[in-house]
Amino acid sequence: MDTKAFKRSLQKSENYHRKGFGHDAEVAGVLNNEYQSDLIQTIRNNNYVLQKGEVTIRLAEAFGFCWGVERAVAMAYETRQHFPTEKIWITNEIIHNPSVNQHLRYMNVGFIEVIDDKKDFSVVNTGDVVILPAFGASVQEMQLLNDRGCTIVDTTCPWVSKVWNSVEKHKKRDYTSIIHGKYNHEETIATSSFADKYLIVLNMAQAQYVSNYMLNGGDRAEFLSKFHNAYSEGFDPDKDLERIGIANQTTMLKSETEQIGKLFEQTLLKKYGPVEFNNHFMSFNTICDATQERQDAMLNLVEEDLSLMVVIGGFNSSNTTHLQEIAIERGFDSYHIDSVDRIIDANAIEHKPLAQDIQIQENWLPEGAITVGVTSGASTPDKVVADVIKKIFDLKTS
Numbered sequence: 001m002d003t004k005a006f007k008r009s010l011q012k013s014e015n016y017h018r019k020g021f022g023h024d025a026e027v028a029g030v031l032n033n034e035y036q037s038d039l040i041q042t043i044r045n046n047n048y049v050l051q052k053g054e055v056t057i058r059l060a061e062a063f064g065f066c067w068g069v070e071r072a073v074a075m076a077y078e079t080r081q082h083f084p085t086e087k088i089w090i091t092n093e094i095i096h097n098p099s100v101n102q103h104l105r106y107m108n109v110g111f112i113e114v115i116d117d118k119k120d121f122s123v124v125n126t127g128d129v130v131i132l133p134a135f136g137a138s139v140q141e142m143q144l145l146n147d148r149g150c151t152i153v154d155t156t157c158p159w160v161s162k163v164w165n166s167v168e169k170h171k172k173r174d175y176t177s178i179i180h181g182k183y184n185h186e187e188t189i190a191t192s193s194f195a196d197k198y199l200i201v202l203n204m205a206q207a208q209y210v211s212n213y214m215l216n217g218g219d220r221a222e223f224l225s226k227f228h229n230a231y232s233e234g235f236d237p238d239k240d241l242e243r244i245g246i247a248n249q250t251t252m253l254k255s256e257t258e259q260i261g262k263l264f265e266q267t268l269l270k271k272y273g274p275v276e277f278n279n280h281f282m283s284f285n286t287i288c289d290a291t292q293e294r295q296d297a298m299l300n301l302v303e304e305d306l307s308l309m310v311v312i313g314g315f316n317s318s319n320t321t322h323l324q325e326i327a328i329e330r331g332f333d334s335y336h337i338d339s340v341d342r343i344i345d346a347n348a349i350e351h352k353p354l355a356q357d358i359q360i361q362e363n364w365l366p367e368g369a370i371t372v373g374v375t376s377g378a379s380t381p382d383k384v385v386a387d388v389i390k391k392i393f394d395l396k397t398s
């Protein structure tokens, strides 16, 4: 499919919207009420520190809602205002935050259900309005909705679109896109839908395996089984790794994306030499600023003398999980929670350790004076962070 031509024609359609509808002022007031917090503003103004009794809170200097998320949520609210009576659907969670998605449900926005691992678009009718979330939608979904005569409101973050453009460039030169991401994450599903040939690598260990295969060959069957579900149909590691372009899920660990890019650059330099190299490798900087700033702020925060850390964000939020990874790597007791309700009391917190199921940790809040490092992912409203901080203050003073 000529995805570029399709997107170009979609963008010209009067049923396609990727800017707001001019209700910014009304929506800004509502969003402020629902998601902002005076307490967080106070802490920001106080150099990201607040002390109360035995508790000192140290906030990361960049955390919470990013520009792309704010924009997507505002567009979703505007869509409801602009189409007050139409049936409105969203192809997935608008962002990975339970409270924001719940607000959309209250506004009577329907979420497309997944049945047997497939989205059930049978509920969507001609004339319905369909919102595409911040991390985008696959080109096949866009085509289906367009063919069905729906109005499409596309809130895809421009940073994600930038990655899609890179993938289009790889395709144009018949390069295979190597995507650093999670093969089942919505953003990576969308990104790979724009590629012709692609391979998704999750981390440095997988990238090293691929690099080794490129240089030394290996067991083809083992390769294909290892990357099951993570490559394009008909992908052949013996033929399709000769010319590659690098792309990424925007919320992966920035340092790892950079290392993976460098690893493949070195691999191809070694394999083809400096003269031929440029005919085998393409890379563009597509790490989003917001992800980078939040990870950098976390790296500063873990230099502080902290008693524990609380990382707040959806459990399926990739960028939040990477913040948690940074805390765990530095050896902190760090609790990833998605809302204040996970804090049961001073003795028990329900949290999600890395790559494990949710579990309850007892005696999580130390006795005496403590310093708690707090951060949140790009899809977490300030209000959720404020609720957590208030609860910690309450538990230590009651």
Ligand code: SF4
Pocket (backbone or CB within 6 Å): 066, 067, 068, 069, 134, 157, 158, 159, 160, 250, 251, 288, 289, 290, 291, 319, 378
């Ligand atoms: S984290 Fe980056 S790519 Fe994702 S929505 Fe925010 S600004 Fe866009």
